[in-house]
Each structure stands twice: as C-alpha cells, then as structure tokens.
Amino acid sequence: MPYYPAELDSDDEGSIEYDWDNDSQPDLDDDYMARTMGHLRLGGSTSGVPGTPPPRYSSVPTPPPGYAAGSLDFVTCGLTCNEKLCKDGPSDTTMCTYCHRRPKVQGKDQCGQTCADKAKISCLLCKVRPKNGSYHFCGKTCKGIATKSTPLILEIAKGHTSYDMVENKFKSGWKGSSTQPTIAKIFKIIESEEFLKPYDAYRKRVGPKENYLYHGTKRQCQLGVSTTNLCTSPSCAICNILKTSFKVEIANPWGCFGQGIYTSSASNK
Known part of the structure; x- marks a missing residue:
C-alpha cells in the first residue's frame, strides 16, 4: 500500500469539473472493492495472530482459495461494513483509530508512532488509509460515501496535515x-453537486486560482460542539449557510455596507 507525502490539501475532491481523473489507488474503486474486500487479511497472518484483537467489524478469518497472502490489508470485510465504519466510527473506541487492531497508547489516539505518522495523512472519512495525494479522501469509494449525505461535516483531528494547513493559514492571516x-476544532465541509457545478463553471471561466477568505457568523445550536448534524432552525445562520450556500437575497441586511456577503482575507475580521 503506497503512502503519500504530506501536502497542502485541495478541495478538488468534491469538484465535478476537476474530478479524480488520475486516481492512483484503484483498489478503492467500487467494482474492485466488491471483488476483493472478502479476501481479508488481518494481523499479517491468514490464521490470525495470538493476542491480536479481532477487527471492529465483520471479517473473513480465512482467505478463500487463490488469495495471495499479504497482497491486501483491509479493516472491514466489504463495502457495507466500510460505509458503516465511515459513518458510525469504530465500535470499540479503545482501539487505535488507524489500524483498529491494537489498543491505543494511554492519552493517544493510536497504538504507536507508526500508526500516528500514518494518521497524519489519512483519509478524512475512513481514517484507515492514506489520503490520495492532495485530495482529502483515499479514493472514489470514500468520496462516494461522503457525497451521499451532503452537506457533511467532518472533524479533522489535530496533527493531521489538513488541520495544520488550516491552522497555519488562520494564524498567518491574523x-x-x-x-x-x-x-x-477544525472541520471539513463536503458540499453537494448543486453548489459545486456553478462554482466549477465559474472557476473554469476565470482560471484555477483560488483565495482563502474568512466569514464570521453565528449559530443557535451545538454544531461543532457536541454534534456535526445541522439543526432545523430557520434563524441559525451557520446551518442555513451550509444548507443553501451563500445567497445575497437571504443575507443579513444590517451590514456596514447593506445586504451582502461579507468576507475578508484577514482572519481577525
């Protein structure tokens, strides 16, 4: 399994026009995973390793005939359990958040330095494989799962390259x-195609350059504190922005320059 160097993250993984034409991890494509996820290897042995905890989701303990031992290493048995892991997280929170095979070191999220290093460049959804280069996900399977329920709010773990990138930009922009x-906390917002199509069309017309801008707003719920689910209040600014994107016609009319969408390149404004 290849591991990609830590790079500045890109938002292109949610894009339509700039989709993953060169996905370098084809083993995560749906058709391939459907054929191979049943051929599971855990603990580096086809018969299991004594003292190694079982996976947190269903597995095939013995590979079927014709399986080349050591060629694959998945955490779940198939797409159904993979999606459950992505949506619900691990069933045993005492286990390493990357390999799910060994207990966490006390006070840490991983079992040791090896998994801790891999977690820094892991897929923001499944968190058990390296993200694909500058994209946020490991492949098209996790991208597909993420875009099923947009807008989706994904918390980024402190120490992840995506977290560090946003933190550094915020500090330098102050x-x-x-x-x-x-x-x-820092979160990644996965948008719907409805919002991304016009954005991609505009970006295609004006060029690929993008600027990081900041927008401060309010909330009337516990989004980002105790939940990542959007509320239903019509007056909760942050949740409605995430549902509708930025629309001038429903923007606050009491800004310094009247009704509009206010952003700044300075993070303190």
Missing part, C-alpha cells in the same frame, strides 16, 4: 493587534 484566539 492581522489584528489583539491576541489570536485558540482554535478549538
């Missing part, structure tokens, strides 16, 4: 004299 606030 232009005020006041003390920088401490970042509590």
Whole structure:
C-alpha cells in the first residue's frame, strides 16, 4: 500500500469539473472493492495472530482459495461494513483509530508512532488509509460515501496535515493587534453537486486560482460542539449557510455596507 507525502490539501475532491481523473489507488474503486474486500487479511497472518484483537467489524478469518497472502490489508470485510465504519466510527473506541487492531497508547489516539505518522495523512472519512495525494479522501469509494449525505461535516483531528494547513493559514492571516484566539476544532465541509457545478463553471471561466477568505457568523445550536448534524432552525445562520450556500437575497441586511456577503482575507475580521 503506497503512502503519500504530506501536502497542502485541495478541495478538488468534491469538484465535478476537476474530478479524480488520475486516481492512483484503484483498489478503492467500487467494482474492485466488491471483488476483493472478502479476501481479508488481518494481523499479517491468514490464521490470525495470538493476542491480536479481532477487527471492529465483520471479517473473513480465512482467505478463500487463490488469495495471495499479504497482497491486501483491509479493516472491514466489504463495502457495507466500510460505509458503516465511515459513518458510525469504530465500535470499540479503545482501539487505535488507524489500524483498529491494537489498543491505543494511554492519552493517544493510536497504538504507536507508526500508526500516528500514518494518521497524519489519512483519509478524512475512513481514517484507515492514506489520503490520495492532495485530495482529502483515499479514493472514489470514500468520496462516494461522503457525497451521499451532503452537506457533511467532518472533524479533522489535530496533527493531521489538513488541520495544520488550516491552522497555519488562520494564524498567518491574523492581522489584528489583539491576541489570536485558540482554535478549538477544525472541520471539513463536503458540499453537494448543486453548489459545486456553478462554482466549477465559474472557476473554469476565470482560471484555477483560488483565495482563502474568512466569514464570521453565528449559530443557535451545538454544531461543532457536541454534534456535526445541522439543526432545523430557520434563524441559525451557520446551518442555513451550509444548507443553501451563500445567497445575497437571504443575507443579513444590517451590514456596514447593506445586504451582502461579507468576507475578508484577514482572519481577525
């Protein structure tokens, strides 16, 4: 299994126009996974390793005839359990969040330095495979699962390359004299195709250059605190922005320059 170097992340994984034409991990494509996920190897042995905890989801303990031992290493037995892992997380929270085979080191999320290093460049959805280069996901399977329920809010673990990238941009973009606030959490928003198609069309017309801008808003729910589910309140600004994207006609009319969408390249504004 190849591991990709830590790079600045890209939002292209949700794009239509700039989709993954060169997905370098074809073993995660749906048709391939459907054929191979049953050929599961756990613990580096076809018969299991004494003292190694079982996987947190269903598995095939003995590979079927014709399986080349050591060629594959999946955490789940198939697409159904893979999607369950992505949506619900592991059933045993005491196990390493990357390999799901060994207990966490006390006070850490992984079982050791090897898994800790791999977790820094892991897929933001399944968290058990390296993300595909500058994309946020490991392949088209996780991308497909993520885009089933948009808008989707994914918390990024501290120490992940995506977290570090956003944190560094926020800190370098702080232009005020006041003390920088401490970042509590960082989330990745997976948008719907309805929002991305016009965005891609505009980007194609004006060129691929994109700027990082900041928009401050309010919320009336616990989004980002105790839940990643959007609320149904018509007056919760953040949840409605995530549902409808930015629309001038429903923007707050009491801004300094009237009704509009206010953004800034400075993170303190």
